[in-house]
Amino acid sequence: MRLQSLPVVAGFAVLALIVGTRALLVEGQRANRAAARETIEYQQQLSGLLSLAQDAEAGQRGYLLTGEKSYLEPYQKAVDAIPGQLARIDAMTSSNDQLAPLISQIKGALAQKQAELAVTIALYDKGDASKALELVRSGQGKAAMDDIRASMDTIRRIGAADIAARDEQTDQVEAWLRVGSLTALVAIFLLGAYTIRQSRRRFREVATAQEELMRKNIELGNEIDTREKAESQIRQMQKMEAVGQLTGGIAHDFNNMLAVILSAMNLAQRKLKRGENDIEKFIEAATDAANRAANLTSRLLAFSRLQPLAPQVVDTNRLLTGMSDLLHRALGEGIRVETVLAAGLWKTYADPSQIENAILNLAVNARDAMDNDGKLTIETANSHLDEAYAATHAEVTPGQYVMIAVTDTGTGMSPEVIAKAFEPFFTTKPVNKGTGLGLSQVFGFVKQSGGHVKIYSEPGQGTTIRIYLPRFFGAEEPAAPAGHGKSTARVTETILVVEDDARVRAATTDAMRELGYTVIHVGSGQEALQKLAATSDIALLFTDIVMPAMNGRKLAEEAVARQPGLKVIFTTGFTRNAVVHNGVLDHDVHFLAKPFTIEQLEAKLRDVLDAKG
Template sequence: MVSKRPDIGRVAILSGLALICAAMVGTFFLFRAEQRADMVMVQTLQVQERLNSLVTRAQEALLGESGYLLAGDERFVARYTQAREKLHLELAALIRQMAADPAQVMAARQLDHCWRTRLSYTDVRFAWARSGRVEDARRSLRAVLDRPVTDRCRAIVIGMKAEGARQFEQQRAAADRQATLFSIWLLLCAAAVIAFALRSTLRALSTAHKTSVARDQLLNANARLHEEAASREAAETQLRQLQKMESIGQLTGGIAHDFNNMLAIVIGSLDLARRRVEHDVKRAQEHIDTAMSGAQRAAQLTSQLLAFGRRQPLAPSAFDASQLIRRLSELLRRTIGGKVDFQIDPASGLWPVRADVGQLESALVNLSLNARDAMIDGGKLVVSTANVKLDPAYAAMHPGVAPGDYVRITVRDSGTGMLPEVRDRAFEPFFTTKPMGKGTGLGLSQVYGFVKQSGGHAVIESESGSGTAVNLYLPRHKGKVAEVESWQAGPETRLPGARGSQIVLVVDDEDKVRQLAVDALRELGYIVLSASGGESALILLETQPRVDLLLTDVLMPGMHGTKLAAQVETLRPEIKLLYMSGYPSDGIVSDGMLADGVALLPKPFTVAQLAAKVRQVLDGERMPA
């Protein structure tokens, strides 16, 4: 019968584990003994420190006694009292701390009695000093009658320190012996374990080598991944830049195309009018009207661009949107024609909003015309209002939207609807699905810019063949509501002119614009002065005793219009102010809104617009820009 050989490796491992367990058990007991020795040593050191602190307190008390009796300074009394209290506290703590050593406890009690006896001398001397026997107290202090008591107290302290030092040395020697035993025990166990661990170590080295190779492979793969990510990020950045340049090219191309068309109408019509003005006045007038129409379309294009870029100055007021669509309903019905069933659904109890009334009306007209064009064979168009609350979940899904209370104005049609790719680009400038010449592609972008500039949010809901709903969300206004007067007024039959001999000072660095304003105001009956800049205007005001209105451009070389207005307000506060500008700027516009009390005449303007604005500023009326 063949006997089975034992597994040497397993025996080695089990033996090594047994030795380690034995080492751990021995280490545990040695460690506990070491801990006890350390505690004793720490307590001995604490007693030594306490005795030193006690001596310090005693010296402070004696110094306070000497200072008071010899110098007569009351501050030494407080110092003595504080040191005495701390001395008693130190003595009581010393007795508690040495409770495990009866001999030292007895010595501590003797020390407590000794110091109390010594301090009784001080109490008597202080009593003499306070009763007027200062010299008796000082003679007693100089006679040092309490010297034997003080020496006895010091002798007790020295004896306790010596006993503590002896105990400390004894514990340290015991700790050294235990440390020696502990070291020998560990060395024996370590020597035994090393032999058993040799094979495991070699195997571990082999495993570590394989792990290192795998780690290097992983690091190389990770580095390649980082390089690919960086390359992809660079490609995405380049793609975004190309898309940005494509958008800019589309924007500038669209502007150039539309402006060239409008300039062609203006230039061609004016050229024909000039050729026919002498022999065919009627046809010349028709050409002038055509040129005016083209110029107004160009002005509308710049207004749309400013609205899309959120640079159009707004004159907001608080109003009820339901009341506004009721007043606007007849105009919208006439605008879209009879083939469309037009209805309004104004909500009752609607929250007020604060926005530019004229811009909102323009947006509703624009959206209604778009809806009409989407219903070639007729259909249904509904303009409605409602109170809504946008929660944080909705705001998280729509970047740039703050949760809260909003008023929703919806223009819904039953037209052809939009494909998803068309709906996603509907707010882009110059994007249009209409045939060439039927639209600029700025209508919806103007609406979007106005709503965002008013702190709101615009969303299009549409599917191909299911109609379209454009939702305008305007923030709820907590203030009062003003009566809304529609800006869609009929044509003026008579322009408002000057009253009496009213004087207007026109300031503009562009000669032709300045001359146009001067001629128009003179035709309206005003006395007109003009200046080409802020400095010349101030010089003119020094020699002109009376001016009723300052009409100034905003952006001018040298002194801007806002700086000129500030100086005029300081020098001549009775002069009223009206700005004219083709582009809003700091000083008159804050966060896209006209500053309080600012009147603005946007360029380009007609004589009728100039007449109305000047008259309203002079009459002190408040009106939108």
């Protein structure tokens, strides 16, 4: 067996030697190319330095001959640029002891030349033109330039000699490689003959091996069934773990917020009972906690792709331009923001407010990753995701997209962090520094909009997050008129509020009355229709959507049929309902999500009541 294996081992050894030698040759060629590039770049830097010195000399000569100050412009530009050029040359020379003395000679000669130029210009400026020209004719400047050129020529010869030596070494390796290749051919021929001989014997063993293989396949099939059952159980456990993480995160954050609200309300009640009125800070704390709870719910709905979207045709470049002040205020003075907006950018069809929220979320995350000191780049581009890309990324449909990239110079992410970055409540920030919902909200919005989001990052190299939103095809619809906001006119309208939850109904009614409206409130759709028939001056129907017997959509259709021109606003705390389909609000539907502030309620009421039609 050892003798039979010897040709195979020898053949493979020769092949391995040839492959290794070829690899070394390739690496040598790469090194030669790199050295050649460095030599060329180095010589270009030297040529640039010589060109600057010549520009300075030409500017000086022109000034001395004509007296025109304009001739000093190239001189001054050259003098200003020479230190930077020398710094780049020094950086490239730092590891080369052979070139360092020559560079020192160039620096000395250049300093002499600059001194000669400065002195002659100063003499001319003082009115001593003859002495300035005499200094020029003395040949000091020419000698300095000759020294510079001579040193540069020496450096060029050294570079050429180095490249020639490398080429000679490569030629020697190629010669040995040709000999080795011939040896490899012989070894391969012997290996082929040995293989043919062995194959005849092994063919006889195939039949026996096939029978054994069939038996093993049966055993393997049984093993696969067993493993699939085990993997199914593991997947179920992982799902339960993910649900537990999500539930735990929600419970943790909501309990914290509820603790603030309960504590603040209890303290406020105690103070009121004692006749004390300094309860504003408790009300502010409770309101802040309630707002954070509402924001948490909104982010969870975004992650689960259940938030109601109001998409429009969006010019992303214009949107980013409008966000400039907002970004600078949110990021602070330590972050340098740069926008790179593509010319001829396609339009996309998405909810512009959610695009702004997504960009702001990414920008704030980037600011934290840079510890409030770094550069943030926001870029737009037209992009095409092809079939090959879609095959390696789930939920991606091949086609044309508008790409928004947010790049930071922060700490970057490891592959393990990237894999979990979009999970809700996952965060690498310190305690109380992040909810872990920012990226999950971005992910949910982009997916709900039919887009794609991708993270590119390495530890210590910063992070780029790219959002791809589908390109919009078709004619652009006219933009909806802007809301009227807070009206200065006296409120006179009557509103019918329909809400099956008595506490929510009472709170909504009180808020509207606080705003000055006349309010009629009922708890069901049937009662609403009766009130509508009995009251002729109702201007707006404000109805919950999810109600027993008759939901808000059916109520609105019946009410408008009975009273054409009646304005309708829908409200709900859950968006999978009769006015939201595929995550998008139905056309011409006015919607206000629960919970809402009195300011949001006021703005929505005026927008709808003041709208034409």
